Amino acid sequence: MITSLWTAISGMNTNSSSLGVVGDNIANMNTTAFKGSRANFGDVLSQQLSTGTSSGQIGRGSLLSSVSQLFTQGSFISTGNALDMAIDGNGFFVVKDPSTSNGYGTSTYYTRAGNFSLDKNGYLVTPTGLRVQGYMATDVSAVGTNTFSGGVTDVRIQANLNTAKQTSKVNTALNLNSRASAITAAFTLDANGDGINNDPANYNYSNTTTVYDSQGGAHEVTAYYTKASDNSWQVHYAYKTGSSTSVTASSPVLTMATGTVQTLTFDSTGALVSDGSASSSAVPVTYFSFGDGVSNPQGVTFDYGISKQEGGTGLTGTLQLADSNQILTLSQDGYAPGALKSVNVDESGIITAVFSNGQSRVLGEVVLARFAAADQLTKKGNNLFIVSNNSGEAIIGAPKTSGLGRIIAGSLESSNVDLGTEFVTMITNQRAFQANSKSVQTTDEILQDVLTLKR
Secondary structure (H helix, E strand, C coil): HHHHHHHHHHHHHHHHHHHHHHHHHHHCCCCCCCEEEEEEEEEECCCCEEEEEEEECCCCCCCEEEEEEECCCEEEEEECCCCCEECCCCCCCEEEEECCCCCCCCCEEEEECEEEECCCCCEECEEEEEEEEEEECCCCCCCCCCCCCCEEEEECCCCCCCCCCCCCEEEEEEECCCCCCCCCCCCCCCCCCCCCCCCCCCCCCEEEEEEECCCCCCEEEEEEEEEEECEEEEEEEECCCCCCCCCCCCCCCCCEECCCCCCEEECCCCEEECCCCCCCCCCCCCEECCCCCCCCCCEEEEEECCCHHHHCCCCCCCCCCCCCCEEEEEEEECECCCCEEEEEECCCCCEEEEEECCCCEEEECCEECCCCCCHHHHEEECCEEECCCCCCCEEEECCCCCCCCEEEEEEEECCCCCCCHHHHHHHHHHHHHHHHHHHHHHHHHHHHHHHHHCC
């Protein structure tokens, strides 16, 4: 009878512990990327009975053999925050504590919760200040580079990486009207000698391009196209000088650019033969002096397409056809300084910064870790895990490699706790607890009967 009491009590203890696991799961059903747990029961070593030729065993109750973590995938919740990340797969984010006195004996943790933000120094951090780990780009000045350092380090997003770039090349594709009349008068910007640009009628067409100096200052350069003869056009460039605003003969608003006049030649089909001199395939460089303390003189190449002298067909850029003068495409390679506007993260964990001047920079890549036995990791609270003796060492790499899963930016992984399942488990544990308590009550009644026999 005493044995039956202990057996019933063991059942009450195990089911009570299971209720605690269920309660923890339900309490964390809204915790980001929380992974639920399950109580695993085992039976206690039985008592062996032997009566002659037969034998039997009497169970001695149950015990809580383990509490296993369930790393099933949680659903994704879109947040719209670019720094929020969810993992679609088996990986973990790697985070480090910059403090050496955290009391845990380690600085490296692993988490599925990707609710990250930037701290005051630009580091990508968890809500508790742990720094997200990844690879940093080796050259953030190069647009579109995906070359990363070999070592895993703190991911840092700097807002001041996008400096100005001076214009070195302007690509222009336009059509020059083959029916236009040739102009024999000398080109000038000042028709009456008063130092003011009077837009004289000694050119056939013009277009203006914004170019940038070494400090990112914008300058408007106007190209004037003058038909010199059949299939031959001259291009003259003019630009604003420094910060001068006065309009006098000695300080005009527009000044002729220094350098050789560029000549465009075409064949009878309107294809571009050369956008340099008539005897060379090299495109001349036009030099500008913008003043204002910038790097001077600044050479700019005005490229009108791959001409025949450059090995092309002459039909992919500037043409001379019997149609109106018009710009087809226009671009240049300089830009003004820009401030950090937004941050994007792709499925491979590559972090790209977008700046207000339209430029972008690849800054780094978030890394993930996986384990041979992830359910054996040790919990440390705040959605953090550390390596245990039974989990195996972390295998670290880039997302979408080695089975690490992919990154879903702008989303968070929700808890994998199913409330309906937890309620069923709770009811089952409650009924089992009640049944075991009934066994205690019944045994107690039998003991009372035994005591009354003596009286």
